[in-house]
Amino acid sequence: MAFKILVSPIANNNIDEAIKYYKMQSQSAAKSFRKKLFDAYKSLQLNPFFTVKYKDVRAIPLKKLPYLVLFDIDEQQQIVNILSVSALIRFRKNILKI
Structure with a gap:
């Protein structure tokens, strides 16, 4: 069963x-970001058990983009909670907020 x-x-x-940042670069860059984000969501729906980065927070990188999707998992409810989508340069600051 797929996770929500x-x-x-x-x-x-x-x-x-x-998306605002990528739109300033080009529409195709913004579309590419969205596609890679939704690809990450699809991966998480099927198998969310990626490496734990901090406490119970896990991360999946966006392919070919400098972003991490930070999330935790409610295994009983089969829910993946997306906590943050962080540029790698901001990763440390954002994980400390969680």
């Missing part, structure tokens, strides 16, 4: 900021 993905308000804000 829930995106936190913080993660939604991170995503909006990243």
Whole structure:
């Protein structure tokens, strides 16, 4: 059974900021970011048991982009909670907020 993905308000804000940044570069860059993000969500739905980075927080990188999707798992409810979508340069600062 596939896990359900829930995106936190913080993660939604991170995503909006990243899309704005990529739109300033080009529309195709913004579309590529979205596609790679949804690809990561699909991977998490099937198998969310990626490496634990800090306490119970796990991370999956976006392919060919400098971003990590930070998340935790509720195994009983089969939910993946997306906590943050962080540029690698901001990773340390964002993980300390969680």
